[in-house]
Amino acid sequence: xxxxxxxxxxxxxxxxxxxxxxxxxxxxxxxxxxxxxxxxxxxxxxxxxxxxxxxxxxxxxxxxxxxxxxxxxxxxxxxxxxxxxxxxxxxxxxxxxxxxxxxxxxxxxxxxxxxxxxxxxxxxxxxxxxxxxxxxxxxxxxxxxxxxxxxxxxxxxxxxxxxxxxxxxxxxxxxxxxxxxxxxxxxxxxxxxxxxxxxxxxxxxxxxxxxxxxxxxxxxxxxxxxxxxxxxxxxxxxxxxxxxxxxxxxxxxxxxxxxxxxxxxxxxxxxxxxxxxxxxxxxxxxxxxxxxxxxxxxxxxxxxxxxxxxxxxxxxxxxxxxxxxxxxxxxxxxxxxxxxxxxxxxxxxxxxxxxxxxxxxxxxxxxxxxxxxxxxxxxxxxxxxxxxxxxxxxxxxxxxxxxx
Amino acid sequence: xxxxxxxxxxxxxxxxxxxxxxxxxxxxxxxxxxxxxxxxxxxxxxxxxxxxxxxxxxxxxxxxxxxxxxxxxxxxxxxxxxxxxxxxxxxxxxxxxxxxxxxxxxxxxxxxxxxxxxxxxxxxxxxxxxxxxxxxxxxxxxxxxxxxxxxxxxxxxxxxxxxxxxxxxxxxxxxxxxxxxxxxxxxxxxxxxxxxxxxxxxxxxxxxxxxxxxxxxxxxxxxxxxxxxxxxxxxxxxxxxxxxxxxxxxxxxxxxxxxxxxxxxxxxxxxxxxxxxxxxxxxxxxxxxxxxxxxxxxxxxxxxxxxxxxxxxxxxxxxxxxxxxxxxxxxxxxxxxxxxxxxxxxxxxxxxxxxxxxxxxxxxxxxxxxxxxxxxxxxxxxxxxxxxxxxxxxxxxxxxxxxx
Numbered sequence: 061x062x063x064x065x066x067x068x069x070x071x072x073x074x075x076x077x078x079x080x081x082x083x084x085x086x087x088x089x090x091x092x093x094x095x096x097x098x099x100x101x102x103x104x105x106x107x108x109x110x111x112x113x114x115x116x117x118x119x120x121x122x123x124x125x126x127x128x129x130x131x132x133x134x135x136x137x138x139x140x141x142x143x144x145x146x147x148x149x150x151x152x153x154x155x156x157x158x159x160x161x162x163x164x165x166x167x168x169x170x171x172x173x174x175x176x177x178x179x180x181x182x183x184x185x186x187x188x189x190x191x192x193x194x195x196x197x198x199x200x201x202x203x204x205x206x207x208x209x210x211x212x213x214x215x216x217x218x219x220x221x222x223x224x225x226x227x228x229x230x231x232x233x234x235x236x237x238x239x240x241x242x243x244x245x246x247x248x249x250x251x252x253x254x255x256x257x258x259x260x261x262x263x264x265x266x267x268x269x270x271x272x273x274x275x276x277x278x279x280x281x282x283x284x285x286x287x288x289x290x291x292x293x294x295x296x297x298x299x300x301x302x303x304x305x306x307x308x309x310x311x312x313x314x315x316x317x318x319x320x321x322x323x324x325x326x327x328x329x330x331x332x333x334x335x336x337x338x339x340x341x342x343x344x345x346x347x348x349x350x351x352x353x354x355x356x357x358x359x360x361x362x363x364x365x366x367x368x369x370x371x372x373x374x375x376x377x378x379x380x381x382x383x384x385x386x387x388x389x390x391x392x393x394x395x396x397x398x399x400x401x402x403x404x405x406x407x408x409x410x411x412x413x414x415x416x417x418x419x420x421x422x423x424x425x426x427x428x429x430x431x432x433x434x435x436x437x438x439x440x441x442x443x444x445x446x447x448x449x450x451x452x453x454x455x456x457x458x459x460x461x462x463x464x
Numbered sequence: 465x466x467x468x469x470x471x472x473x474x475x476x477x478x479x480x481x482x483x484x485x486x487x488x489x490x491x492x493x494x495x496x497x498x499x500x501x502x503x504x505x506x507x508x509x510x511x512x513x514x515x516x517x518x519x520x521x522x523x524x525x526x527x528x529x530x531x532x533x534x535x536x537x538x539x540x541x542x543x544x545x546x547x548x549x550x551x552x553x554x555x556x557x558x559x560x561x562x563x564x565x566x567x568x569x570x571x572x573x574x575x576x577x578x579x580x581x582x583x584x585x586x587x588x589x590x591x592x593x594x595x596x597x598x599x600x601x602x603x604x605x606x607x608x609x610x611x612x613x614x615x616x617x618x619x620x621x622x623x624x625x626x627x628x629x630x631x632x633x634x635x636x637x638x639x640x641x642x643x644x645x646x647x648x649x650x651x652x653x654x655x656x657x658x659x660x661x662x663x664x665x666x667x668x669x670x671x672x673x674x675x676x677x678x679x680x681x682x683x684x685x686x687x688x689x690x691x692x693x694x695x696x697x698x699x700x701x702x703x704x705x706x707x708x709x710x711x712x713x714x715x716x717x718x719x720x721x722x723x724x725x726x727x728x729x730x731x732x733x734x735x736x737x738x739x740x741x742x743x744x745x746x747x748x749x750x751x752x753x754x755x756x757x758x759x760x761x762x763x764x765x766x767x768x769x770x771x772x773x774x775x776x777x778x779x780x781x782x783x784x785x786x787x788x789x790x791x792x793x794x795x796x797x798x799x800x801x802x803x804x805x806x807x808x809x810x811x812x813x814x815x816x817x818x819x820x821x822x823x824x825x826x827x828x829x830x831x832x833x834x835x836x837x838x839x840x841x842x843x844x845x846x847x848x849x850x851x852x853x854x855x856x857x858x859x860x861x862x863x864x865x866x867x868x
Binding site: 077080081110113114116117118121122124125126128129132135136138139140142143144146147153154156158159203204205 | 481484485514517518520521522525526528529530532533536539540542543544546547548550551557558560562563607608609
């Protein structure tokens, strides 16, 4: 059987009638050599417009209604893209989450994919028709509409690619590929031809913004090769590979940073088993992504417990901490949103010592103070003052010779 | 059990955030004395905006995609109205056609309702929650989205009222009720407190524009009392009653007119059995509404066959006639869109003779030529020159003493 490629187009890629027409050309071209399945986001700006409509009635609208509302953007773009393909003589049909049974949990606005009717998609392909599937949307067991959270269309695309056994998932966006860091901050940042799944996972998690973390996790878990490329310019983009397929690894692949974070510190927590779970359990239950978790050594049986969460979840987390304060005794809660995370990522770090000390030295020589340090096998994350983010990224980019 | 009222709000009634808020007040108020089920149209202008988006890709877009696209307007307004009710402390949940299994035929853009899951709606009511249901939308057996055609939300509302055994269906719109004729043409036209289903059926069919014909048919068939009233001004509107409930009938209840019509005449058709069916069968199969059907007496076994259809269906009908021209032999097809239909409607016509002659006399004295006459038990329709429509309506309104 001919190979199947899943193509995902983001909001800017379908941001206007002209862009939708251009995307239809890309699909038509690709359909000459492969079976194509398309996943599409809402037209850029549409989701925000819908969010603002909801905000007229409530600052914190009911999530079930909110999801039903904002998911309409994808229904619109999928139908339009299908019409654009028809106008070029290509057979296509739009499908909503409900129509392909994209089953999710009922955690509205942050739903997780459980299953998808791959038979139906394969049947459409068999009929020589290109399925144009709404990204971002899901449906609960009860038939209620859910959404996967911002950037969820990437996850839709990778999940479908995994389920139907696609050869590759192409994520079309407004950038040419994955760079060593944000070219807006470091103009001579370099485009990578390939990157390993693990590195991409760390980069995405740290806010490289090109692809949603969960989508990379899915790709990693189900071994779906992913390519990130531009729908605006021709080019081969960046291939996200399984590690064994990749070339000799550079020491550092890239530098990620994230400014929209908030740091929580619980001061004077009892250093007894189960404390971390008591704090992070309910936060995780609320589907808040917790990153950088640090617990200092204990003094007199008391310790400080620090973690970061996305800024948008600040109020949720404050409420949760408040609800568990009798159970988890602490002296004081400190909340600081004036911070940023900067991370060095590279599978080469595994085999080469000294990355951390080189980074600390370079930053301290330039008077960037490091508040928190947190390391994994292939990542070194530092929490610093938000105002120093750009400076720190430039220093590290130069220090590790990532320039073009 | 408390009585159930279905309330339907049209596009202008929910045309802005402020309007949606006002409608939520109407619902909140009504919910104090009855169980409420709401059916809602798209915000005014939204459907046209979506139609225009589609027109960018094709003048005649694929109807499956078109329906998926335009139906999103109702999903948006139902979610927003639900949020507006939440902001007033009222429990509400939005439901799409798919969620309440509003099953229809797969005649996209003109789908007909087959069934609806009334159990689900009743269950929501039981949970003290107001269901806010998308009008206009349907779903095929295969799960594809359909729409019921312009004004289809009325039909949705009445069909639901019938299925759940509602006490009444209130159609909220931007007019205060049903008038003897269009007040824009005759300023002293009178609002009717009640009108019979049959009269309303004839009025709606003739383009009174307040309520969709199919909705009135449904109401008539399932004995659902309907009230037409304004969401902008307080008032009791016009109650559409079963005949036995109504007061003594006036001779004429109102005058309807319709300008967006086109008249087809097939000249020299063989006057043999089955001809009318051969012509009208395929037109009806294409879901085109045929009105005024006239066949003159035969001369030499040949006759003229005339009928009117909505202007928007002109091209469709021309194609159909073309496809059957070998079967139905005729000498010439004449198409005239420069016409209008004017109708006198009233159950009183049954028992009182002379209405037709009074109408003809009044029009002829004022030099309005009548091209075609077509009568039913409670209606007298005349096809005249489109330019004389307003004049004819005024003459007849005065002749039959309908002034306020």
